[in-house]
Amino acid sequence: MKHFSNEVAVIVGGSSGIGKETALRFADRGAQIILIARGIERLQEVVAEIRKRGGKAEAFSADVSNMEDVKKAVRRIEETYGRVDVLVYSAAIFYLSSVEALDIRLAKQSMEINYWGAVHVTREILPLIRKGKRKSIVYVTSLSAQCTPPFFTAYAASKHALRGFILSLRQELRPEGIHVGMVSPGPVNTPLIENDIHKNMYRLPPGVPVLKTQPVAEGILSTVVKRRKELVLPRRMTAAARLASAFPSCVEWYYRLSVPGWDKLIRAQIKRPTV
Template identity: 40%
Template sequence: MKHRVVLITGASGGIGLATARALAGPDTQLFLAGRRPERLNAAAAALQAVPLLADLSDAADVAHMVEAVRRKAGHLDVLVNCAGQLEVGPAEQLGVAVAEQLIRVNYLGAIRVVHACLPLLRMGEQPVIVNVSSFAGRVAPPFMAAYAASKFALNGYSHALRQELRPEGIHVGLVLPGPVDTPMVHGRLGGVHYPVPRGVPTLSAERVARAILAVITQRSPEVIVPWRLRAVGRLASAYPGLVDRLYARFQSAPIPPAARGSE
């Protein structure tokens, strides 16, 4: 890439950090956002980047974060919206509180960052926004209702925004990864509430970072990783009941009353 100013949220670990490593270099001015200061500062020091502490569910934090980019760089070329949270469990048990929390971070947090960054992106060169969604935002697995809903929302927003911003030359791309080996899924992946059908691989964060790079350089509207899940996505859209069967064997018994929530 030519000299670029890049802001990555969720850069204190996992996919965001892998993306920061993939984009770092003499031609890139990197801004890394996250909430945990130790991890963020260590990552920023290693990559000669600027750390920006911000909770994306807080409007003032986001405003400060974007203002810091404006003061130091004056514009923005690439925004990678990677921050996100996951909760798994029966939808009824997770309740409204968890649904609200995930919408607040995964959806509203992402769009808050986009809207705050748009004035800087308009001053950038061939600007790109990459929203890191999830394959669960295309095919919703059981026990991920709140998470899937937040990612479906992000997908809908991104597809609409891409068309709205095309006349201005700002590209909006989506990345939809399957399971990725990061702290987000540790202790959950393959468990009773995170069933992984046979044949679905667990990706490395570096593999997803390469997909994010592809969206930036090729200005793709959407990339599903791994590639083999694309066919599943198409099948699920055409025949929703077919994919249910893949997961059905994980649901041999009804949810016990003790696991049911009150909301």
């Protein structure tokens, strides 16, 4: 069913992983896809794949942490299409470290892309959303913004910031009939985490699966269609996410109980600066 025929969907972070899969899903349902990310070559590969499947797509290269880049991309969208019906923000970088070994440059980059990038894009594209028919914005956050393990100081902080931004923005835009939703997945099998998952700084306790991109993309599409406020994936983690938000110490307790030698494992990863 062509749910999105003649609608304009902007996918930020659409060159790989969740963003790419989301772009394919929206294109299959009739949307005109606009992809935004830094690497134009990878974006063009996604454009070619969408067109091969009979869809419509265009790509604009932009660094979302750079306001001028974002302004140029949005200006081109306005000149060509005049409106945006759906915005999906899935751009992110992933960085794990103990605090003492933290690379401040990478930590700041996490905030620049995961949080400030969303602010830049939202601020510039809102006038086009107001001209759209569906008026929907969905952000990909993270389960780690509620269930936060150790070594996630840079990544989780950026996702906590994004979550706060979304909760406030939703209230600002509700009177205008603009939908603001968030999809909060647990770990997803993408290039973003492939170098860290299952290693000592990213141990998963029992009951936390590694998701594929397809159900996350379907969740994003469903969030737009049903105008959901929030979707936690996998859905069976919803209660855990709510409990962790209310009682953060539950996360610490669960890790210590379920992962043998957890405290010892943490201590082994901490690299202290030499004096």
